Amino acid sequence: MDYTISVNAQTEREVKDTRAIPFGVQPTEHMFVASYKNGHWQNARITPFADITMSPLALCLHYGQTVFEGMKAFLMQDGRATIFRPDKHYERFTKSLKRMCMPEVPRGLFLEALHQLVQLDSAWIPAEDDGSLYLRPFMIASEERLGVKVSDEYLFMIVATPAYQYYAEPIKVKVETQYIRAAEGGTGATKCGGNYGGAFYPTQLAREQGYDQVIWTDAKNHEYIEESGTMNLMFVIDGAIITPSLSGTTLDGVTRDSLLAIAEQKGIQTDVRPLRYREIQEALESGKRVEAFGAGTAAVIAPIKSIAMDGREYDCYLGEDALMYQLKNELFRIRRGLAPDRNNWNYII
Numbered sequence: 001m002d003y004t005i006s007v008n009a010q011t012e013r014e015v016k017d018t019r020a021i022p023f024g025v026q027p028t029e030h031m032f033v034a035s036y037k038n039g040h041w042q043n044a045r046i047t048p049f050a051d052i053t054m055s056p057l058a059l060c061l062h063y064g065q066t067v068f069e070g071m072k073a074f075l076m077q078d079g080r081a082t083i084f085r086p087d088k089h090y091e092r093f094t095k096s097l098k099r100m101c102m103p104e105v106p107r108g109l110f111l112e113a114l115h116q117l118v119q120l121d122s123a124w125i126p127a128e129d130d131g132s133l134y135l136r137p138f139m140i141a142s143e144e145r146l147g148v149k150v151s152d153e154y155l156f157m158i159v160a161t162p163a164y165q166y167y168a169e170p171i172k173v174k175v176e177t178q179y180i181r182a183a184e185g186g187t188g189a190t191k192c193g194g195n196y197g198g199a200f201y202p203t204q205l206a207r208e209q210g211y212d213q214v215i216w217t218d219a220k221n222h223e224y225i226e227e228s229g230t231m232n233l234m235f236v237i238d239g240a241i242i243t244p245s246l247s248g249t250t251l252d253g254v255t256r257d258s259l260l261a262i263a264e265q266k267g268i269q270t271d272v273r274p275l276r277y278r279e280i281q282e283a284l285e286s287g288k289r290v291e292a293f294g295a296g297t298a299a300v301i302a303p304i305k306s307i308a309m310d311g312r313e314y315d316c317y318l319g320e321d322a323l324m325y326q327l328k329n330e331l332f333r334i335r336r337g338l339a340p341d342r343n344n345w346n347y348i349i
């Protein structure tokens, strides 16, 4: 197909003051939509943001064929807008779609749609240091039919919403050893909707116990650390960054990948391998200084103040000189055009 995107632009509406609005509630003025029918993508369009209608028979409402991505656009110091690593997000989107039997979106269409949407709604990118425009590409099965089958029709859409600091405070987490998020051979490495729906209940139980999130462990023995909520996990012990390797049951986070690259380029030791939670527990028990943090697009870096393991709570290091804050700052500087973008991560509009 050609990537002609028809644009029906809203006329000048004032951008709202969005800081006080909770994450994900206020959409920008426009959205992107394309339809998949008869084996190809068609009718790619940008329209004013509006509700969509669908039949109650639409397959996504019943069997969970839904996949999404989450990335961010930023304002650079010189006023230009930039999207952070859309190529890497595209690759993960494509991998998720394949696992869910959903059709690939051509790379050119994906990038052009993001480009045009961000350009059109660039006034919605908050200029503040902790501000960004969160971009949510997603695909849903739209064929109208109740049978349990792979859909023949889909909608691919992109919506956007201003975003600020996700967690106001360092978080409290708990190592989860009863419930699981994903098992080998399942869909843990994809961003399909069902992974999130299935994680709600154990997370809700943890919240009732006073924790912000759970640390998922492997489905077989609850021994190895996987990830947390919408974040990969990283630890700093003896000056080295330790993070679980991607086991096929965790998401290949773009933030994780970027922080590992930054660390390596700064000469910081990185140790990517299967990681037992007891190893972290032993380090904390021996009195070592342990930094722990979540890494993900929404939160960027979420410092962890304490981890509950085997019924005991352990405090992690949060001092101003923590390595996690240096990594976060470097990522911030690259995105804002304040530090060289050595890896070509910024897709400048």
Ligand SMILES: Cc1ncc(COP(=O)(O)O)c(C=O)c1O
Residues within 6 Å of the ligand: 070, 227, 228, 229, 230, 231, 232, 250, 251, 252, 253, 254, 255, 256, 295, 296, 297, 298
């Ligand atoms: C389950 C899960 N793990 C990790 C991440 C972090 O990935 P990224 O850094 O690409 O946002 C996310 C967020 O997308 C997620 O949903």
